[in-house]
Structures are given as structure tokens and as C-alpha cells.
Amino acid sequence: MANERKAPTGILGFPITPFNxxxxIDEKALSRNIEFLLENDLEAIFIACGSGEFNAVSLKEYERMVELATSIADRKIPVYTGVGGNLSETLEQARISEKHGADGYLVLPPYLIDGEQEGLYEYYKSILLSTDLNAIVYQRANAVLQLETLKRLIEFPQVVGVKDGVGNMDLNIELTQTIGDRLGWLNGMPMAEVTMPAYVPLGFNSYSSAISNYIPHISRRFYDALLNDRMEEVRELYETVILPINRIRKQRKGYAVSLIKAGMEIIGLPVANTVRPPIVPVEKEHYQQLEKVLNMAFEKYPVDNKVSHS
Structure with a gap:
């Protein structure tokens, strides 16, 4: 898969990093998280990215996570890793990813510095030249590529996609309508289900789904309804599940990560509501609110394998 110059499409799974x-790192719980995503037919796994508290794991931990993900996926679906931050560590992460047979990596922003476009180009170029793995560039925070910079980067065949985590639709239109299907376009807005109807018409054909870690059948149902113009069903899913979860998620900074762990714990996956600072765990009140939404979701949209305790 690694030499297939194509970004994953569909619903993308972003495992968390469970801590004991x-x-x-609780390797058994991480393995179960990845297995659950595979069992529910997610189209790709992105290990050690934002949802996986990429910012808070050591290189040794990172390597073990990559090793687990590629071993469990076993070439059934593509595995991408998160790389980024300090450039020297980023290059080491890229080498680790290649060593363990990952298909590519998602390039997160460089550490702290808000660089010029030329600086961003050189940052990405250094990473691209370090391996032959596929690369997806992430429009986020201090790393937002403009059209001319992206045009230069796609001269490298390793660049297969762009993930948007900014929501600048003016820029998205310019990029997608100029570059077209040379790249895969991934919606990475938190939470992506909320914004996906605005992205599909531009050519975005995949998105990262945080809620797929605990209610993947809802992610699948939503995306299928959206792509097949069943807008009444889309609205119903918004009203009953997606927007209520999004409202809880916005209550505290860091809930984009910790609320996933809470949801997984609620449905019975072996994950504790434990995170590494500066992220905070979900407060009891918000946990109970999420529990109520999920109980209603499973009642209204039942699934045979709600929980698998293996």
C-alpha cells in the first residue's frame, strides 16, 4: 500500500492513546481501540495524531504505538502516523513510520513558530525527502499553506492529500478548484460531521471522525445519508446525536480528545477517562450529559455489536 500514491477516502479512524x-500507555486498551475501528470498517487508521495526544508521547512510546497499529492493521487498511513539531524529532518520527511499514504520515504543524510560506515549504520539503512514504499536509494553526506554496509541494509525488483543520472556505475553494483531483481532500475540522455538508461539494471525499471511536455506526449512517442526499435523515442525526455531542465538546478546551475517551468508556471499551496535561479529563456533569446522548443514540439507532469486550 505504501507506494500507492493516493490518500485514503471515506471515514478515517483516529485512535486515542489510553493511559493506565x-x-x-495501556497497550491492551490501545489494541482494542484499533481492533474496534477495523471491525467497524473504518477506511484508514491514523495513529499518534491529535486525538492520540501526539504532543504528549515520547519517541519510545510513539514507536510502540506505530508498531502496534501496523501489526494489528496487517495491511488490511492503510495506516498513517502523525509527524510534526520539532523538525529533528519529526524526521525521526518519519523514519520510525517507514521502519514499521506505515503507508504514510499526516504532517502536523511545526513547533510554535509562525513561519513564512517559504519556511513552511522548506519544513515540508525536509520531511518529504526523508522517506518515500505518502504525506498528507495538515492546514492547521501556524501551518496554513497558500495556493502557490501547495503547488510547489505537489511536485513531490509523496504529497497525496490535504487535511483542512482551519475552515477557511475561501482558501479551500481556491485550492480544490485549482488543484482538483491531484490531491485527496480531507475534512479535519472538529467535529467534522458538523461541517461535512459544506465540504462535499468542493471535492472533499473523506473526514476524520472522532465519534467513530465509540459510535462508528452513527458516523457511517450520517455519511451515507449525506452522500445519498437523504437530508431529512442528516438533519435527524444532527438534532439527536451530532450537535448535542458537539455542544458538550465545546464546554472545555481539550474535550476534542478527552470526550472521545469518555465516550469509549461509556460504551464499554477498556479506556479510562485519563489524559496527559495540559488536556483535562471530562467533568462528571459533562460525562453524564454524554452518557445520556449515547443511551438515546443506541436506542434510536441500534447496532448489534454496541460493545465487544474482547
Whole structure:
């Protein structure tokens, strides 16, 4: 898969990083998270990215996570890793990804510095030249590529996609309508289900789904309804599940990560509501609110394999 110059399409799974009471990575829980995504037919796995608290794991932990993900996926679906931040560590992450047979990586922003377009180009170029893996560039925070910079980067065949986490629709239109299907277009807005109807007409054909870690059948139902113009069903899913979860998510900074863990714990996956600072765990009141939404979601939209305790 690694040499197929094509970005994944469909619903993309972004596993979390579960921690035990000692603060170490719970490998059994991480393996179950990945297996659950595979069982529910997610189209790709993105390990050690934002949802996986990429910012808070050591290189040793990172390597173990990549090793687990590629082993469990076993070439059934593509596995992408998160790389970014400090450039020297980013290059090491890219080498680790290649060593363990990942298909590519999602390039997160460089550490702290708000660079000029030329600086961003050189940052990406350094990473691209370090391996032959596919690369998806991430429009986020201090790394937002403009059209001319992206045009230069796609001269490298490794660049297969752009993930948008900014929501600048003016820029998205310019990029997608100029570059077209040379790249895959991924919606990475939190949460992507909320904004996907605005992205589909521009050519975005995949998105990262946080809620797929605990209600993947809802993600699938929503996306299928959206693509097949069943807008009444889309509106119903918004009203009953997606927007209520989004409202809870916006209550605290960091809930984009910790609320996933809470949802997984609620449905019975072996994940504790434990995160690494500066992210905070979900407060009891918000946890109970999410529990209520999920109970209603499973009642209204039942699924045979709500929980699998293996």
C-alpha cells in the first residue's frame, strides 16, 4: 500500500492513546481501540495524531504505538502516523513510520513558530525527502499553506492529500478548484460531521471522525445519508446525536480528545477517562450529559455489536 500514491477516502479512524493508572500507555486498551475501528470498517487508521495526544508521547512510546497499529492493521487498511513539531524529532518520527511499514504520515504543524510560506515549504520539503512514504499536509494553526506554496509541494509525488483543520472556505475553494483531483481532500475540522455538508461539494471525499471511536455506526449512517442526499435523515442525526455531542465538546478546551475517551468508556471499551496535561479529563456533569446522548443514540439507532469486550 505504501507506494500507492493516493490518500485514503471515506471515514478515517483516529485512535486515542489510553493511559493506565500509572500514567503509562495501556497497550491492551490501545489494541482494542484499533481492533474496534477495523471491525467497524473504518477506511484508514491514523495513529499518534491529535486525538492520540501526539504532543504528549515520547519517541519510545510513539514507536510502540506505530508498531502496534501496523501489526494489528496487517495491511488490511492503510495506516498513517502523525509527524510534526520539532523538525529533528519529526524526521525521526518519519523514519520510525517507514521502519514499521506505515503507508504514510499526516504532517502536523511545526513547533510554535509562525513561519513564512517559504519556511513552511522548506519544513515540508525536509520531511518529504526523508522517506518515500505518502504525506498528507495538515492546514492547521501556524501551518496554513497558500495556493502557490501547495503547488510547489505537489511536485513531490509523496504529497497525496490535504487535511483542512482551519475552515477557511475561501482558501479551500481556491485550492480544490485549482488543484482538483491531484490531491485527496480531507475534512479535519472538529467535529467534522458538523461541517461535512459544506465540504462535499468542493471535492472533499473523506473526514476524520472522532465519534467513530465509540459510535462508528452513527458516523457511517450520517455519511451515507449525506452522500445519498437523504437530508431529512442528516438533519435527524444532527438534532439527536451530532450537535448535542458537539455542544458538550465545546464546554472545555481539550474535550476534542478527552470526550472521545469518555465516550469509549461509556460504551464499554477498556479506556479510562485519563489524559496527559495540559488536556483535562471530562467533568462528571459533562460525562453524564454524554452518557445520556449515547443511551438515546443506541436506542434510536441500534447496532448489534454496541460493545465487544474482547
Amino acid at each position: 493508572e500509572s500514567g503509562h
